[in-house]
Amino acid sequence: MRFTTLLAATLGLVMAAPGYAGDSTPTVGTSPWGPKDELGALNLMTEDTRAAILSRVAGGQVFDLSVEYFIGMPGWHAAGDPRYQFWMTHTPRGAAIDDPLGVGRDIGEHVSYTGSAVSMYTHTGTHIDALNHFGLNGEIFNHFSADEHLGDTGWKVTGAETIPPIVARGVLIDVAAVKGVEMLNEGYRVTQADLEAALEAQGVALQKGDVVLIRTGRMQVYEEADQFSHNPPGLGMEAARYLAEESGAMIVGADNLSFEAFPSEVEGNYVPVHTYLLSQVGVPIIELAYLEELSASKVYEFAFVAGSLKLRGADAAPLRPIAMPLQ
CATH class of the missing domain: 3.50.30.50 (Putative cyclase)
Known part of the structure; x- marks a missing residue:
């Protein structure tokens, strides 16, 4: 479906020929x-x-x-733009197991590490x-x-x-x-x-x-x-x-x-x-x-x-x- 057709359907528009009403x-x-x-x-x-x-x-x-x-929040997506996304990049238990900073399991279990990321329009x-x-x-x-x-x-x-x-x-x-x-x-x-x-x-x-x-x-x-x-x-x-x-x-x-x-x-x-x-x-x-x-x-x-x-x-x-x- 062409973008103009999709947008028209979303907004309830009747798409007209290029130009505006009036003389200019x-x-x-x-x-x-x-x-x-x-x-x-x-x-x-x-x-x-x-x-x-x-x-x-x-x-x-x-x-x-x-x-x-929040995930699932309202947003403008008619033109295909991304929805709000949130995800954990680090969790206390996961960081202790994966040890991304190389501090060792004992320190990783002692120092609880939480991190996250977002993506949105x-x-x-x-x-x-x-x-x-x-x-x-x-x-x-x-x-x-x-x-x-x-x-x-x-x-x-x-x-x-x-x-x-x-x-x-x-x-x-x-x-x-x-x-x-x-x-x-x-x-x-x-x-x-x-x-x-x-x-x-x-x-x-x-x-x-x-x-x-x-x-x-x-x-x-x-x-x-x-x-x-x-x-x-x-x-x-x-x-x-x-x-x-x-x-x-x-x-x-x-x-x-x-x-x-x-x-x-x-x-x-x-x-x-x-x-x-x-x-x-x-x-x-x-x-x-x-x-x-x-x-x-x-x-x-x-x-x-x-x-x-x-x-x-x-x-x-x-x-x-x-x-x-x-x-």
């Missing part, structure tokens, strides 16, 4: 921070913005916004998409081209290693709660009106440079991989534009697997929200954020602090974000 084909965005810029909207984070949000931290409870990694678990994850017409944000900037060892620009430690104002938009449901329906497409209604109900206004996290409630079935991964709710193009262009979000994210809803709203593009955010406006995406405790505690504004692994040339990296309530 969308192209990647040009960074206002110059032709060498690799950070896009992350440039909105400065010494002053970091100091401002940290000065408001209340202390006390800290919310962990990351998920656990970079978009597994709580992670952040780098700007090179999706592009248009062979280019990524700021017109870096695959022909010139992508080698066998990864991208030479905008790799995950370029993502700085993130310290910013975070905002939870609890769409599921404002709709009075535990979890949005499968395939539900979050609209601008949904976001505005939730913000009004929460008494919170977005600010330029925010990390905006959308709660769909999907995380409640995270342990059930098939249910979690099947046709999740997500954002539509209108909502994405509202966050990036009208509100000036620095990073956007959600608690679902693929952030946007399927099938695509745009003819000729199976992931228009991803290509819009990453390649047209330079806004990174966080996926699989754990937002249940924030929602239960009704914490809608917080200091968001996170660091991703510096995977050189990669298109995403695991992220360990935390939220600290404000005074």
Whole structure:
């Protein structure tokens, strides 16, 4: 089966001829921070913005916004990417018997040695998409081209290693709660009106440079991989534009697997929200954020602090974000 046919079947798409609706084909965005810029909207984070949000931290409870990694966990596999794998490389009894370090049986039985290894797709678990994850017409944000900037060892620009430690104002938009449901329906497409209604109900206004996290409630079935991964709710193009262009979000994210809803709203593009955010406006995406405790505690504004692994040339990296309530 061809990849496009497989993907169409997985996402429920009706594949169209190449091209987009309208008079022109969308192209990647040009960074206002110059032709060498690799950070896009992350440039909105400065010494002053970091100091401002940290000065408001209340202390006390800290919310962990990351998920656990385990064999059988949900993941994106439609394109054939590997599932999360974990295996023991050394066990106390095995190391004593095999003696891999040559220390002798007696020492091996006295000093218990445990080791393990993992293998996974970079978009597994709580992670952040780098700007090179999706592009248009062979280019990524700021017109870096695959022909010139992508080698066998990864991208030479905008790799995950370029993502700085993130310290910013975070905002939870609890769409599921404002709709009075535990979890949005499968395939539900979050609209601008949904976001505005939730913000009004929460008494919170977005600010330029925010990390905006959308709660769909999907995380409640995270342990059930098939249910979690099947046709999740997500954002539509209108909502994405509202966050990036009208509100000036620095990073956007959600608690679902693929952030946007399927099938695509745009003819000729199976992931228009991803290509819009990453390649047209330079806004990174966080996926699989754990937002249940924030929602239960009704914490809608917080200091968001996170660091991703510096995977050189990669298109995403695991992220360990935390939220600290404000005074």
